[in-house]
Structure formats: C-alpha cells, structure tokens
Amino acid sequence: MAPTRHSRARNPTALHLLSRFPLSRLAHALALHSLYLSLGMAAGMSAMQGAWADSVDEGVARRLDWVPLEELTEEQRKTVPTACCGAYIAPARTDPEADMDPEKASLLGSANMSELEQQSTVVLREDVRLTQGRRSISTDLFKLDKESSEAELRGNIMMREPGLLVRAESARMNIQSGDGRLDNAEFVLYETRIHGRADSLEKFGDNVIVLEGGSLTSCEPGDNTWSIEGSNITIHNDKRYGTAKHMRLEVLDVPVAYAPYFRFPVGPDRLTGFLFPSIGVGTDGITELSVPFYWNIAPNLDATLTPRYLDDHGYLFYSEVRHMSPHFDTEFSGSFLHNDRDGLSKRQRSQLEQGLISEDEVYLYRGEDRWQYNLFQEGGRNQRWHTEIDYTEVSDTDYIRDIDRGAVDLNREAYVRQKFLMSYVGRNWQLSAKAEELQLLTETQLPYRELPRINANGRYRFNDWVLELRNEFTHFSQNTHYELPTDNLIFGDRMRADYGFGWDKEFTAGFIKPRVGVKMLGYQLEEDSLVAGADAEPGFITPQGSLDMGLYFERDKTLFNKGFTQTLEPRVFYLYRDYENQDSLFGLTANNRYLNFDSSILPLTYQQLFRDSRFSGGDRLDDTNQITFGLTSRFIDNRDGVERLRLGIGQITYLEDRNISLTAQADELARNRETSSMIAGLVSGQIGDNLRFTNDITYDQYNDQLYALSSSVRYMDDKYRIVNFGYRFSRDRQSLSPINPIPVRGEDLSQLDISTLWPVANQWSVIARANYDFNYNAELDAFVGLEYDDCCYRVRLLARRWVDFDLTSNFLESLDRDDFDQGIFVEIQLKGIGSLSRRISTLLDKAIIGFTEREQALQ
Numbered sequence: 001m002a003p004t005r006h007s008r009a010r011n012p013t014a015l016h017l018l019s020r021f022p023l024s025r026l027a028h029a030l031a032l033h034s035l036y037l038s039l040g041m042a043a044g045m046s047a048m049q050g051a052w053a054d055s056v057d058e059g060v061a062r063r064l065d066w067v068p069l070e071e072l073t074e075e076q077r078k079t080v081p082t083a084c085c086g087a088y089i090a091p092a093r094t095d096p097e098a099d100m101d102p103e104k105a106s107l108l109g110s111a112n113m114s115e116l117e118q119q120s121t122v123v124l125r126e127d128v129r130l131t132q133g134r135r136s137i138s139t140d141l142f143k144l145d146k147e148s149s150e151a152e153l154r155g156n157i158m159m160r161e162p163g164l165l166v167r168a169e170s171a172r173m174n175i176q177s178g179d180g181r182l183d184n185a186e187f188v189l190y191e192t193r194i195h196g197r198a199d200s201l202e203k204f205g206d207n208v209i210v211l212e213g214g215s216l217t218s219c220e221p222g223d224n225t226w227s228i229e230g231s232n233i234t235i236h237n238d239k240r241y242g243t244a245k246h247m248r249l250e251v252l253d254v255p256v257a258y259a260p261y262f263r264f265p266v267g268p269d270r271l272t273g274f275l276f277p278s279i280g281v282g283t284d285g286i287t288e289l290s291v292p293f294y295w296n297i298a299p300n301l302d303a304t305l306t307p308r309y310l311d312d313h314g315y316l317f318y319s320e321v322r323h324m325s326p327h328f329d330t331e332f333s334g335s336f337l338h339n340d341r342d343g344l345s346k347r348q349r350s351q352l353e354q355g356l357i358s359e360d361e362v363y364l365y366r367g368e369d370r371w372q373y374n375l376f377q378e379g380g381r382n383q384r385w386h387t388e389i390d391y392t393e394v395s396d397t398d399y400i401r402d403i404d405r406g407a408v409d410l411n412r413e414a415y416v417r418q419k420f421l422m423s424y425v426g427r428n429w430q431l432s433a434k435a436e437e438l439q440l441l442t443e444t445q446l447p448y449r450e451l452p453r454i455n456a457n458g459r460y461r462f463n464d465w466v467l468e469l470r471n472e473f474t475h476f477s478q479n480t481h482y483e484l485p486t487d488n489l490i491f492g493d494r495m496r497a498d499y500g501f502g503w504d505k506e507f508t509a510g511f512i513k514p515r516v517g518v519k520m521l522g523y524q525l526e527e528d529s530l531v532a533g534a535d536a537e538p539g540f541i542t543p544q545g546s547l548d549m550g551l552y553f554e555r556d557k558t559l560f561n562k563g564f565t566q567t568l569e570p571r572v573f574y575l576y577r578d579y580e581n582q583d584s585l586f587g588l589t590a591n592n593r594y595l596n597f598d599s600s601i602l603p604l605t606y607q608q609l610f611r612d613s614r615f616s617g618g619d620r621l622d623d624t625n626q627i628t629f630g631l632t633s634r635f636i637d638n639r640d641g642v643e644r645l646r647l648g649i650g651q652i653t654y655l656e657d658r659n660i661s662l663t664a665q666a667d668e669l670a671r672n673r674e675t676s677s678m679i680a681g682l683v684s685g686q687i688g689d690n691l692r693f694t695n696d697i698t699y700d701q702y703n704d705q706l707y708a709l710s711s712s713v714r715y716m717d718d719k720y721r722i723v724n725f726g727y728r729f730s731r732d733r734q735s736l737s738p739i740n741p742i743p744v745r746g747e748d749l750s751q752l753d754i755s756t757l758w759p760v761a762n763q764w765s766v767i768a769r770a771n772y773d774f775n776y777n778a779e780l781d782a783f784v785g786l787e788y789d790d791c792c793y794r795v796r797l798l799a800r801r802w803v804d805f806d807l808t809s810n811f812l813e814s815l816d817r818d819d820f821d822q823g824i825f826v827e828i829q830l831k832g833i834g835s836l837s838r839r840i841s842t843l844l845d846k847a848i849i850g851f852t853e854r855e856q857a858l859q
Helices: 025-050 058-063 074-078 346-353 399-403 666-672 839-847 851-857
Strands: 017-020 066-068 086-088 108-110 113-117 121-132 135-145 150-161 164-174 180-189 194-204 208-217 226-236 241-251 254-265 278-282 285-290 293-298 301-310 314-324 328-337 370-379 385-394 415-425 429-440 448-462 465-478 492-503 505-507 510-525 539-551 553-559 562-577 624-637 643-654 679-687 691-700 705-716 722-730 749-761 764-773 778-789 793-803 820-830
Touching (some): 058 066, 194 226, 370 399, 820 839
Parallel strands (some): 017 278
Antiparallel strands (some): 017 820, 066 086, 150 164, 208 226, 278 285, 293 301, 314 328, 385 415, 465 492, 492 510, 510 539, 562 624, 643 679, 749 764, 764 778
C-alpha cells in the first residue's frame, strides 16, 4: 500500500467509519471502538503534552538529538509542527570541512589511545572521534583496515550525516562509501521527524536504510501512539518512500493491521501504490467500500484508479488523471457503474411500501449502465492568452445524487457545466470567445445554450480621458438537454455594443467622471421560431449620458480612547438613457411570449445603486432619468491604517417613469412608476485584527418593512479559533439564480448558517455547524464533533444530519424524516505516513470559512 499524492488530499493513514442511524450492533460496536481508541490515545497523549519531562525518558530523547520546545530558539520554534513538544536538532559543526563530500575529504580523528596492528590496521580506543567531510563518527573502539577502508566499530557508536543520526552498539562499515551494517541500532531522520530502531541496520550511501526486525514512527520520543513494525523495512530517503515486509501497524503497542507488503511515504512527496480503503458501515453491514490506487506516472502526470462497491447500486469504477505542462493544467475524471441495481432513497422506499408509487416509477435505471465524466483544463499560465475547458457529462440527471447519496458533502450543485473559453488580453483590447451549456439536475432544463458568445472590449486612455468600446455577439440555440416542445422558444443571434467617452478625473478631495455614450442592441432571429409577421431583425439604439461625482471630507475623531480618521463621502450619480420602443420583443410566438435569453432584474444593494442598468444580461436597453444620492462614512485607525468601520446609505430618485420592462407583468410595471427606489444600506468593518463583519440592507419604505438583509460575521485569530455567522433574508426568493437547488415557495427567503471550530483544552477542539431555513422550518445541515490534534496523529469525530436533496420543484414543501441522512464519521490521521478519507476535511472546507487556511498553517 502507498499513500499520498502531491497537492491533493490522498493521504492514506486514517480510519473512516460511516454508520447510518439507527446503528446496528456491528456499526455501534465499530463506532464505539473507534471512539474509545481515538479518545484513549488522546487522553494518553494529553498527559505527555502537559509535562514533557515526566512522560519521556530525557536521557533517551537526548540520545536522539531531541530538544524540548522551551529550549528551542525563536527561529527553531517556527519550524516545529503544531502540537509538537520539541524538535530533533543536530549539533552545529563549524570546522572547515563540515559541508564537504566525504569521498573528497580526508579522514581526521582523535582518541585517548591509538596503535598500529600489522602495519595496515589502525586501532583507536576510548573517546574516539572521527570526521570525514560532512560525516562524523564517535565510538569506544575503532579499527580501520587502511587497504580496504573497512572499519569495525564497537560501543556507543554515533554516526551523523546531514539529516541523519544513527546510534548502535557494534558496526562494520566502509569509510569511503559510508555503507555499513549496525547492530542494535537507533536512527533519526531530522527533516521528516521519523525515528526508529532495528535489530540490525544496513546503510547504503546517503539514501537507503534497511532495517531488519525494526520499527519506525513519527511520534515524539517515548510516545507509543503508533508505529510500523516489520521484518524488513527499507527507507529510500532520496526518493522519499519506504517499504515494509510483514508490516504491522501498532497503536498503543497493540497490532491493529497487517500487510505482507506495504509502501509508505517519507515526507510529503507523491508515491505510487494503494491508498487505504474507505469503508461505510450501515445497519445491514458494509454499505460502501472504496480501494483507491495512486499511480505517480511522471513528475507532471499522475492518476488515481478506484474500484468502489455500493450495496444499493453495485460495482463502480472511478478514475482521475492529472497532467501539468508549461502552459496547461489538465484534469480528467470519470466513473462508470455497470448494471445498476437501482437502490432507493429512504423517501422512495417509504412511498413504495405505502403504495404511493409503483416499482416502474422508482426503478428507472435497474440493469442499465450509468456514467459521468469531467474534463477540466486551464491554459495560459503567465501568458496574455487564457483558455478554459470545464466539460461535464452525465448519463442521467439522477446519477450524481444516487452515487453520492451517502457522501459527506455539502451544497450539492444543481447543475453540471459544459464550457469552453478562450481569451486574449492586449494593451488596449480584451478578446474572448465562449461556448457554454448547463445541464440541470432537476425536473426542468434551461432552454438555451450559448454557442458561441464573443466579446471584443477596447479601452484607450488619454491622460484623464477614457474611450471604451464594448462589443458582444451571442448565438442562442436549443439546449441539448431540453426535451420539452420548442414551439414557444425563440432562437437566433444577438449583437450588443456599448461605446462611451468620458473624463476620469480624481482629486485629493474627490472625483468627477462625466461620460457620454451610446448603447446598441440588435437581433437576427430564426423566422421558423416566430409567429407570422413578427420582426425577425429588431434593432435598437439609445444615447446616454452620466455624471458621477464624489467628495472626501476628513476629520480626526477619538473613540474608545483611540484616534481615528473619520471620512464623510457624499456621492451623486446622474444617469440618463433615452427611451427606445422595444415592444417588438413581445408577442413573438403564438402564446405571446416575450424575448428573454439571459436577463433578469437585479436585486437592489448599496453597490447596485451606481450601476448603469437595472437588468442583468443583455436583452433590454432600459430607459431612465435618475439621480442617485449616496453617503459613505469610514473610520480609519490612525495607528495601522485599517478601516475599522464603513457606513453607507443611498437611494435612487427617478425623475421620470420608466417604460422598458423585462416581463411586462403588472408588478414590474408598477415598480417602473415608483418615484424612488428602496433605500439601500451597508455596514461593514473590522474589530481588532480578528473580527470582520458586513451587512447589506434594503428597506422598503413603501410598505414600511425590511425587504432584504445579507449579514455575515467572521472571526479567526492567530490561534485559529474560528466562528462564522451568516444570515440571509429576502422577500423575493425569485431573484435568486434559476439554478438554485432550493425550490421556491412563496416569496420569502430566511436562512441562518452558523459554524465554528474552537479549541477548548490542550489539543481539543469543538467542531459544529447549523444551517436552518426558517421559511420551511427545516434544518438543512447540522453537525457537531470533536478534533484532537497531536504531534503524530489527529482524530476527528463527527455526528451529522442533513437533508438529502432530490432537487424536485416541491421537495422542501413535503419534507419528512425520510429525507434526512444522518451518520457518525471518524477520521484518524497518522502524521508522517499520510491520512485516509479526507471526506470530513472536504466537508469542513466547504462548511467552515477559514478551515483551509487553518489546515495549511497547522501542517
């Protein structure tokens, strides 16, 4: 077996157990045994962390160059991994030949006694010290045959080379090559923190160590949390891997795993071989088993091949291949499920038992082959050009949901993307071409794909004058996944242009940006998709002008006995765009359908107050005559220049009614007659160095009520204590993306998301998250757990309950307990030889903001 792969979490030395509630006796026993094992190890190690001298034989530790944390220099402490009590530090050498290659250096020595036997054998006794370049040896007795360079050593042998210390009672070795055999040996690899012992140790040059009857671990001296024992252990220090024959993994001196042959990494480098399996345990036994094999094909090419068994679907094969070239990064992944058994979700099983649905309605894929693949490539590293391919195809819209139903995952996306992009950035022009199609994993599909969308955007600056030339061409054709009748769909080309010329002048006390321009919109529609007599080539052009002005006022302000610079920044944005009748975009089909390829009405936020359009997309040239008043105030800490608080408020005043609408529905037309927008506010800031918050607020003065609120609070300090709070409220859930996986009921959105990872004692941390939807009274995702982080291992225990989304249009409205998955997850990482089952880590990476940064810092 072989662990890890570079830059991707493929580390194999952990235990993963998944048990679905209610727990069977087997699952319960396994979970309790894992919990007992992990908590027992952690409790045992806590004592050692509390008092190093009491739990470690200081004499043994010193023999291995171990230096406790309190004796390290400040620079040395920075290199010590988290939760470790010290480091292996080799004594410094200052002699002139300390860095010289031993084969090119002279053998220098000293001893209390010396003699010459038979004119060819040198014998040194008592306090023998030898150096030969960067290699040094000390022993009680040293015999050297000058002709063969073979040496015999006895008593208190200590051999040092850069990155290596070996101690033994007796040895035979070649002084020139450094090869030798040592009996009753101990060794330390400084960089990787791996140390061990052996009945005999053979050393070949600087790179290969062979242990007979040996063991090794990355735990600290005197710590028996885990070790690898083997009849023959070979460490290839240059290639950063090792092998063990008849390997036993011992935890607290108790054997827990055996393999006739085992490969493991020495350090973080990639290594070909089997990764540890991932096992899921449920009420009926093993529900899932994956046995990954990692193949390090070349320095820039690798692959992971994973046979997988799912008890409710059958046998599946998954593969992932990654390649890196000077300009391109490519990753291909895919999975294939042969002869699906078509397992059911709990909801489907319950409905089938109650007779609410028939077998034909639920066993849709029984006996069929199902598959999924993805190609992702990015090109143009350090170049002006850039390419991107993100292409995913699935055999059916249920495949990802079925295969990952029991996975520890979060926020499953409700679509797969098929996208090709090319772009080039020049001095004054940015060119791009994109083809994109989305396949929704829902009951409905988006009707259109973009094939292609071409942009040519130019920008010229003449001192403070700016000329902008924006051009776009898009061809909208039928989405290949859209299976409904297309009688009411419109297909064709759309051309857009936005040309503007303005003065971009900034002063110390403010800015002024007048701009004039023109916007153009034109179509060439397929006539067979239109009603007879409809205009197939509608076109529109509207002139526009704007004036954006702002001032900066400053004053010194003392708050909480601290000095601040307070700013007051009024801003006025005037926008005029002429009205151009666009009624020809309505009534283009038999059912009076209006033309809308990709547009929607933007929700109002403080930043949106200063946009030049109220629509996203490009299917309308909206008319307006409006003026926006905004006021921002900032409090800037005089000590460090950090913006501690920002307050903003603003509103649009409409000088004329708007005529252009997206849908021509009554509620939209009523909003077009309002004399002002809702009031938008912003409150954001930073308290200390660790707490950040932001709030976007929209107030509906017409109905005297809060219309929308997006609030977040993020806390993370230098000890990586993390708390996140997020809340979203909106009275218009329709403004969300049409591919949002949470279905629509009514208009309100009200969701709370709280997460934390907080150290509580020594190496213990609490992990928790709650994601609740108040509109549906549903707890979408919740988990709570513990983490114990030690120098040589890490344990995470997590209990989770989450909604198993099926992405149908009324799913949350009929939510019941059969729609929840729940499980206990245990992850044990043995540091130094990698970790298995990054599924919990993947979950925390998505659920807890700041987790990835913490992981990288605490390596």
